[in-house]
Amino acid sequence: MSDSIYFFLQIILDRNPNCFFQRTSRGKPSRLPPRPACHKSTSSSKIDERNLNGLIISGMKKATYFSYLLFLPFFLLTIVQNQVFANSVIEEKPAKIVYALAAPFTTITDNISLRDFSDFWSGTSASQPETIPGKLLIVTSDPERFRTLFGEGDKNQIEFVTDIHAAFAQSINNGNWLIVPFEQLDARFKVISIDEQNPLHKDFNDNLWPLTIRINGNENMTEQDWAAVQPLNRDPSKLTTMILTGVTALVRGTAAYMDVWGPEYPASNIGDTLREADILHVNNEVPFAKVCQQTESELARLVFCSKTSALELLKSIGTDVVELDGDHFQDYGDDAVYYTLKLYKDANIPYYGGGANLKEAQKPLIVEDHGNKFAFIGCNGKEIGYAVASDTRPGAAHCDIPLIVSQIKELKASGILPIVTFQHIELYKIYPNEDMAADFKAVADAGAVIVSGSQSHIPMAFDISKDSFIHYGLGNLFFDQAFFLPETSEATMDRHVFYNGKHISTEILTIKFTNNALNRFMTESERTAVLNRIFAESHIELDQDER
Numbered sequence: 001m002s003d004s005i006y007f008f009l010q011i012i013l014d015r016n017p018n019c020f021f022q023r024t025s026r027g028k029p030s031r032l033p034p035r036p037a038c039h040k041s042t043s044s045s046k047i048d049e050r051n052l053n054g055l056i057i058s059g060m061k062k063a064t065y066f067s068y069l070l071f072l073p074f075f076l077l078t079i080v081q082n083q084v085f086a087n088s089v090i091e092e093k094p095a096k097i098v099y100a101l102a103a104p105f106t107t108i109t110d111n112i113s114l115r116d117f118s119d120f121w122s123g124t125s126a127s128q129p130e131t132i133p134g135k136l137l138i139v140t141s142d143p144e145r146f147r148t149l150f151g152e153g154d155k156n157q158i159e160f161v162t163d164i165h166a167a168f169a170q171s172i173n174n175g176n177w178l179i180v181p182f183e184q185l186d187a188r189f190k191v192i193s194i195d196e197q198n199p200l201h202k203d204f205n206d207n208l209w210p211l212t213i214r215i216n217g218n219e220n221m222t223e224q225d226w227a228a229v230q231p232l233n234r235d236p237s238k239l240t241t242m243i244l245t246g247v248t249a250l251v252r253g254t255a256a257y258m259d260v261w262g263p264e265y266p267a268s269n270i271g272d273t274l275r276e277a278d279i280l281h282v283n284n285e286v287p288f289a290k291v292c293q294q295t296e297s298e299l300a301r302l303v304f305c306s307k308t309s310a311l312e313l314l315k316s317i318g319t320d321v322v323e324l325d326g327d328h329f330q331d332y333g334d335d336a337v338y339y340t341l342k343l344y345k346d347a348n349i350p351y352y353g354g355g356a357n358l359k360e361a362q363k364p365l366i367v368e369d370h371g372n373k374f375a376f377i378g379c380n381g382k383e384i385g386y387a388v389a390s391d392t393r394p395g396a397a398h399c400d401i402p403l404i405v406s407q408i409k410e411l412k413a414s415g416i417l418p419i420v421t422f423q424h425i426e427l428y429k430i431y432p433n434e435d436m437a438a439d440f441k442a443v444a445d446a447g448a449v450i451v452s453g454s455q456s457h458i459p460m461a462f463d464i465s466k467d468s469f470i471h472y473g474l475g476n477l478f479f480d481q482a483f484f485l486p487e488t489s490e491a492t493m494d495r496h497v498f499y500n501g502k503h504i505s506t507e508i509l510t511i512k513f514t515n516n517a518l519n520r521f522m523t524e525s526e527r528t529a530v531l532n533r534i535f536a537e538s539h540i541e542l543d544q545d546e547r
Contacts (some may be wrong), residue, residue, distance in 0.1 A: 039169055092216045098182040098234040099211040100199055102189040104172055105464055106535040111193040114210055123154025135159045135168045138179040145213050169546035184231045185504040187469045188540050200497045200505055206231050240372045240498040243277040244452045245475030248284045250310040253480030253516030263312040266478045269520040273317040278369045282319045283454035285326025287336040288343055305332045311343055323356025323454055325378045325396040325423040328385035337394040353378025354396040361389040361397035372498045373416045381424035381439055405446040412447040420448040423455045430474045431461045431537045444468035449503050458487040462538040480516035489513045490530050
């Protein structure tokens with residue numbers, strides 16, 4: 001704009017045949033060719049040379065100067081109007097905003113059809129209470145965009161709100177479902193699929209998602225044009241999926257099946273899902289040994305090793321990080337631990353929670369994916385003595401809660417999301433005892449985004465707040481307890497979703513063992529039974545702004 005003013009003054013002042021002006025050394029040089037200088041007037045009304053904003057104006061009569069200056073406001077107004085028009089053109093660029101259909105985390109339903117959703121909206125479905133409980137809360141400042149998509153809606157079924165904190169509180173307290181902008185989700189809510197489409201998934205297509213709001217388009221735009229428009233609030237380059245798992249121990253019955261059917265056999269039914277994760281965590285409790293031929297005496301004493309060939313299972317499922325704070329990590333002595341660490345390094349699988357010495361075992365493992373930065377911290381929370389590392393001996397890190405709390409605070413201050421996994425007390429109960437709960441909550445209160453129990457052989461309960469997600473135990477991933485107890489044949493895998501540096505949601509994947517090595521995804525009835533059991537003892541906390 002300053003250049004425009006400059007040209008305006010240059011034009012109007014240069015018209016005066018009695019004078020000219022030029023820029024001083026403080027300003028830009030004149031863009032017009034030099035001309036002969038004005039002759040100084042001999043009149044008694046001669047004007048002294050003046051300096052105005054870096055311009056030396058000579059020989060101009062006051063009347064002439066001010067008459068031209070009157071045009072300046074009109075010129076400036078034109079510039080401002082043009083700038084406003086340019087901005088409006090930018091603001092009217094076609095765009096899309098993705099909304100999510102969400103429900104409290106402890107909701108059992110995973111998917112509804114678009115037809116059921118539309119019937120609920122209009123109030124025409126006979127089974128409305130079973131489809132969506134209570135009123136559907138839509139968080140928006142522009143209800144008309146949704147009415148354009150779905151119609152006016154039944155006022156007894158839907159409610160438009162602008163206060164997201166009030167909506168979250170009502171949802172948690174009363175079980176209401178929500179429609180919220182994708183990026184405003186948090187881990188206390190699960191995302192409900194519509195016709196199997198889900199914005200948390202990598203194969204999500206926003207053009208097939210009924211809750212994608214289109215703005216600033218025009219009637220000439222085709223579906224192909226819209227398909228080329230990137231949603232403003234869901235950029236795949238900022239989205240990370242992370243799967244955390246429970247116990248892996250490639251021994252006994254599991255190892256026997258692998259010897260017959262090959263090392264990749266245990267993941268035959270779930271391998272594709274594990275490989276799809278951006279970051280796959282595995283808690284492998286047992287060391288590899290160069291020669292692993294276990295005796296009956298060793299097995300009776302629960303002294304374990306894994307054959308080197310079993311590493312192919314972890315490689316085949318795309319393991320990205322491995323946790324080494326398990327009880328059995330020292331079962332075959334220092335040499336087996338060093339050998340195991342070398343195998344992981346050679347396979348480019350980073351590890352944490354255990355190491356060549358205590359310092360390495362306690363060191364957070366930093367992992368970055370899609371612009372999101374994470375730090376994995378692990379430790380063994382049982383009484384000291386389980387495979388414990390020292391300054392001079394390899395093994396697992398025993399839990400030093402004050403140290404972990406300080407690490408978490410430092411990492412959080414650096415913009416890194418702390419993920420803490422425990423090899424803690426093994427309870428065959430859904431909710432933990434006081435000691436276990438105290439350790440989990442201490443690191444959550446310090447700022448850990450995820451706190452996960454890798455030790456449990458059964459799926460356990462959740463405690464979830466806006467800023468931390470605690471799962472006390474997931475159950476077995478690969479271990480031969482299919483027939484030990486009914487509960488040990490069941491397990492979960494937690495698929496956490498992060499967007500732009502924030503944990504926005506978690507999907508609970510449920511699996512069931514069919515033999516001592518092989519598992520599969522649960523049927524709907526099996527899944528419902530397990531989730532009802534663990535959700536009954538789980539808790540979701542209101543944030544301070546929501547109370």
